[in-house]
Amino acid sequence: MLQLGEQFAPIAQRMADELQTVQAIFADELRSDLPCVNELADHLEQYRGKMLRPTLVLLSGLAVAPDSQLTDEHHRIAAVVEMVHMATLVHDDILDEQDVRRRTATINHLRGNEAAVMLGDYLISHAYHLCSSLNSQTAARLIADATNVVCEGELLQLANRNNWDLDEETYFEIIRRKTASLCGVSCKLGAHLADVDPDITDQLYKYGELLGSAFQIIDDVLDLTGDPEIVGKSLGKDLEKGKLTLPLIHRLAQLGANDRRTFVNMIRSNDHEIYSTMGALLCQSDSVVASQHHAEQLVDQAKSQLIDLPDSSAKAMLLAMADAVIDRDF
Secondary structure, eight states, X not given: OOOOOGGGHHHHHHHHHHHHHHHHHHHHHHOOSOHHHHHHHHHGGGGOOOOHHHHHHHHHHHHHOTTSOOOHHHHHHHHHHHHHHHHHHHHHHHHHTOSEETTEEOHHHHXXXXXXXXXXXXXXXXXXXXXXXXXXXXXXXXXXXXHXXXXXXXXXXXXXXXXXXXXXXXXXXXXXXIIIHHHHHHHHHHHHXXXXXXXXXXXXXXXXXXXXXXXXHHHHHHHHHSOHHHHOBOSOHHHHTTOOOHHHHHHHHHSOHHHHHHHHHXXXXXXXXHHHHHHHHHHHTTHHHHHHHHHHHHHHHHHHTTTTSOOOHHHHHHHHXXXXXXXXXX
């Protein structure tokens, strides 16, 4: 989970306990009678990070109905969204030719692209297998829709690689689809399984979507300005793959034609020394600060979606998680 203050210790401990149940369901669902499959699935534990999406499922369920208990379906859906997320990470590492994630070797680096593709597919197929165990098909349809949207976002990003004229509107659409939609549906499903008014589930969806967009913007800033030892992966891959993110889009929009051409040529040079200094160059302008400010605005909008929820430790933690997105360094 994102780092929060001591005042959240009781609810944070409860979340840690609930997430252990989710992890057990996750591991049990992926278990195979083939040792080679289990070896790859076990390596995914090294990928596990903040478990943001499962946490959003569980907290949303508690926040909309503070006097209720989380159900087994909450835990299963939390495992499902983690499987879908993990599948996107495995496939992203292939697309970005990443060798390291969370300070450990990626699946594609260890076993090649073929094994990584199949493991990502294995995660998706098990996500739907686990969804089929739920009493209602609503959750399965929502997960399927979100997964479709994630794939569309990835395809939109691929279609805009090396598009040096990429505008902010298209960038925001990419991150809304590829990152924010799964965060949104995680919150919506947590609320839906608590059987609350559809307007409340829609507000939780919007909270998650806005939070996910802010999270991705900060992630993109860290890809340019972060410390690889803290971030836990190779930096500058977005530049290397011709993916423009918000700080770069903002900076290019400020430049005249000649300076813009020079800047683009720097990006296209495939010079890792230039990539390593690009973050510093952007920090010298106001583009990093502007990107962070936009993320802060999204966080404020996300928090406003929770105004109709009853006061509870779960609601307070959702509010604090939104703020923590801005302050993180990994």
